[in-house]
Amino acid sequence: MTSANLLTDNPELYEARFPDPERLAARWTEDCLRRHGAGPRVLDLGCGTGRDAAALHRSGRTVTGADLSETMLAHARTRHPGPMYVRADLHGFDLGRDTFDAVVCLDSSLLYCHTNDQLDGFLASCRRALTPGGLLVAEMRNGAYFLGRTDLLDRPAVNEFVWQGTAYRSDTTLTVDRTAQLLRRTRVWTTDDGPPPVEQHSAWRLLLPQETRHFLAAHDFEVLELHDGPGPRTEPLWRQGELPGTATDGDRLHVVARLNTH
Numbered sequence: 001m002t003s004a005n006l007l008t009d010n011p012e013l014y015e016a017r018f019p020d021p022e023r024l025a026a027r028w029t030e031d032c033l034r035r036h037g038a039g040p041r042v043l044d045l046g047c048g049t050g051r052d053a054a055a056l057h058r059s060g061r062t063v064t065g066a067d068l069s070e071t072m073l074a075h076a077r078t079r080h081p082g083p084m085y086v087r088a089d090l091h092g093f094d095l096g097r098d099t100f101d102a103v104v105c106l107d108s109s110l111l112y113c114h115t116n117d118q119l120d121g122f123l124a125s126c127r128r129a130l131t132p133g134g135l136l137v138a139e140m141r142n143g144a145y146f147l148g149r150t151d152l153l154d155r156p157a158v159n160e161f162v163w164q165g166t167a168y169r170s171d172t173t174l175t176v177d178r179t180a181q182l183l184r185r186t187r188v189w190t191t192d193d194g195p196p197p198v199e200q201h202s203a204w205r206l207l208l209p210q211e212t213r214h215f216l217a218a219h220d221f222e223v224l225e226l227h228d229g230p231g232p233r234t235e236p237l238w239r240q241g242e243l244p245g246t247a248t249d250g251d252r253l254h255v256v257a258r259l260n261t262h
């Protein structure tokens with residue numbers, strides 16, 4: 001049996017598999033927004049279950065959460081109310097001109113832009129949606145981590161957990177597609193309650209730090225921060241008050257960029 005994306009189809013399972021009880025991702029985002037004086041209107045693009053959008057909303061922001069998945073949006077509206085939730089495609093969206101003071105894109109959502117055209121579409125859409133001086137905040141895998149390192153590629157990663165009385169096991173294999181510059185993931189889910197294994201395929205753009213700078217500059221963004229941590233998914237985790245580093249060597253990449261004002 002295959003599924004496009006078991007976790008996207010099962011938002012509750014996604015939250016169980018990737019718990020963030022202290023809302024670290026949202027707190028880290030809020031810290032970036034404050035440090036650079038962002039206004040209140042925030043678009044969380046690739047908002048998934050809505051938990052970060054809702055946490056930012058509770059911090060006093062006026063948040064719109066956007067995702068391609070209707071299942072995720074339905075979950076977000078009922079489980080994480082507060083923000084407005086809309087369907088939009090990262091590759092090209094139109095939510096009005098000068099509508100937001102910041103666009104945030106967490107947990108590698110931006111890397112669903114696989115091609116250069118999709119990245120251009122994303123940044124052109126952000127530029128239209130942002131007010132001059134508005135911020136783009138992104139947190140994602142770092143493509144540069146895979147240059148000369150194979151530790152994440154050598155063997156399947158096995159994860160086991162129990163959710164609502166069912167034991168889940170996932171076997172995740174990552175491969176590098178050098179031609180497409182993608183990290184491809186195959187994940188096989190097995191449960192102890194009978195159904196056959198589910199195989200899920202996904203891929204992320206292997207975006208490199210210097211090409212990230214190039215794309216941002218080409219779309220009139222000034223890079224304010226580009227670093228590998230500390231962040232909400234780094235080891236060690238970001239702690240409130242910690243300032244960003246300057247290296248881009250680790251497995252996560254954090255970007256804060258400002259749309260030029262001229």
Ligand SMILES: C[S@@+](CC[C@H](N)C(=O)[O-])C[C@H]1O[C@@H](n2cnc3c(N)ncnc32)[C@H](O)[C@@H]1O
Nearest residue numbers: 046047048067068069088089090106107109112
């Ligand atoms: C890894 S989840 C991250 C969710 C959330 N930002 C978080 O940190 O928990 C990626 C999300 O991106 C969404 N997504 C994938 N492709 C997309 C696209 N082309 N446009 C908008 N959302 C997309 C998926 O539906 C999913 O909810």
